[in-house]
Amino acid sequence: MTLRLAVTGLKGQVVSALIERAPKDVEIIALGRPQFDLEMRTAVLAGLRHARCNAIINAAAYTAVDKAESEPDLAMRINGEGAGHVAEAAAELGVPLLHLSTDYVFDGALGRPYREDDPTGPTGAYGRSKLLGEEKIAATHGDHAILRTAWVYSPYGANFVKTMLRLGESRDEISVVADQLGNPTSAIDIADALVLIARRLVSDNSTSLRGIFHLTGQGDASWADMAEATFAAAERYGRKPVRVARITTADYPTPARRPANSRLDNEKLAARYGVTLPPWRESLENCVARLRRTP
Ligand SMILES: NC(=O)C1=CN([C@@H]2O[C@H](COP(=O)(O)OP(=O)(O)OC[C@H]3O[C@@H](n4cnc5c(N)ncnc54)[C@H](OP(=O)(O)O)[C@@H]3O)[C@@H](O)[C@H]2O)C=CC1
Numbered sequence: 372m373t374l375r376l377a378v379t380g381l382k383g384q385v386v387s388a389l390i391e392r393a394p395k396d397v398e399i400i401a402l403g404r405p406q407f408d409l410e411m412r413t414a415v416l417a418g419l420r421h422a423r424c425n426a427i428i429n430a431a432a433y434t435a436v437d438k439a440e441s442e443p444d445l446a447m448r449i450n451g452e453g454a455g456h457v458a459e460a461a462a463e464l465g466v467p468l469l470h471l472s473t474d475y476v477f478d479g480a481l482g483r484p485y486r487e488d489d490p491t492g493p494t495g496a497y498g499r500s501k502l503l504g505e506e507k508i509a510a511t512h513g514d515h516a517i518l519r520t521a522w523v524y525s526p527y528g529a530n531f532v533k534t535m536l537r538l539g540e541s542r543d544e545i546s547v548v549a550d551q552l553g554n555p556t557s558a559i560d561i562a563d564a565l566v567l568i569a570r571r572l573v574s575d576n577s578t579s580l581r582g583i584f585h586l587t588g589q590g591d592a593s594w595a596d597m598a599e600a601t602f603a604a605a606e607r608y609g610r611k612p613v614r615v616a617r618i619t620t621a622d623y624p625t626p627a628r629r630p631a632n633s634r635l636d637n638e639k640l641a642a643r644y645g646v647t648l649p650p651w652r653e654s655l656e657n658c659v660a661r662l663r664r665t666p
């Protein structure tokens with residue numbers, strides 16, 4: 372049987388990766404603006420009804436972390452209320468909802484990787500809006516898997532790896548914060564995991580497959596580590612060397628405060644689903660290789 376997955380967003384990193392990676396028996400129905408806007412409850416309900424899907428993946432979001440500080444209400448409407456509208460549709464249609472959330476729901480003060488049931492405490496408007504989305508979903512539709520991922524990069528959309536490669540074209544050295552720790556995660560790897568998780572949710576109604584799960588690349592990094600690995604890989608594909616100056620958060624002021632430690636423990640996903648993503652350096656190498664092949 373063909374699995375029909377309705378995905379929110381048209382050009383985002385995760386939706387693009389899903390379109391690329393979907394196996395033959397999986398159909399991706401991408402829904403996005405202007406026709407399908409998460410802010411518009413009736414459009415969300417109508418669009419998802421029309422999709423005739425077996426499961427819904429909510430991959431659209433307001434993702435501009437710094438900008439969210441100056442338009443927090445918009446972030447709340449899209450990431451909070453909007454996620455609630457998608458959950459309402461999933462409940463009405465009786466299909467499982469896979470929802471992407473973020474490491475930025477945590478404050479970053481913990482001295483170990485965060486587990487799913489550790490207390491949240493977002494430090495910025497984006498994180499608060501994503502936390503509201505989680506809460507709306509949990510309150511609206513029990514048949515859900517909330518996948519918290521982090522530091523997403525890919526050949527698609529806008530992300531840190533592409534920013535580094537762009538900046539590196541005109542500079543020999545780039546200053547990058549070395550005191551924020553997290554887990555770089557490839558959107559391609561997320562897409563593969565989402566397809567697997569969707570199949571399980573559709574065919575197995577066990578409660579152990581429902582709830583919140585952490586889904587990130589294996590291994591920890593600072594943003595400076597990630598930048599160094601990006602430039603090292605780019606050099607192997609013929610680019611000039613770029614040095615990374617390791618700086619502190621205090622040296623790089625931004626509108627949003629970001630968690631110092633937002634590493635996520637993936638043990639629950641491994642135990643319940645048997646899913647583990649590849650080590651981040653391997654997937655990053657693949658991404659840089661692809662970016663270097665395209666002009
Ligand atoms: N990027 C990251 O580092 C991380 C992302 N996540 C989460 O993963 C998910 C996927 O992220 P990613 O693929 O990187 O996101 P992107 O920023 O690449 O894409 C976001 C998508 O959402 C769409 N969108 C934004 N607002 C609306 C709206 N009101 N109605 C409909 N569509 C809208 C955008 O469409 P348009 O083209 O119209 O703007 C775009 O297609 C999100 O939930 C995000 O919060 C979690 C952790 C890290």
Ligand SMILES: Cc1cn([C@H]2C[C@H](O)[C@@H](COP(=O)(O)OP(=O)(O)O[C@H]3O[C@@H](C)C(=O)[C@@H](O)[C@H]3O)O2)c(=O)[nH]c1=O
Nearest residue numbers: 434436473474521522523531534546547548594623629
């Ligand atoms: C561009 C740049 C950034 N930085 C710092 C700023 C910041 O602390 C860190 C990352 O910056 P970015 O703005 O690229 O990343 P940011 O927008 O914080 O990325 C986040 O996006 C949202 C959507 C998420 O959900 C998170 O998991 C995370 O991926 O690197 C430097 O130190 N030097 C630089 O040249």
Ligand SMILES: [Mg+2]
Nearest residue numbers: 434435436437
């Ligand atoms: Mg950003």
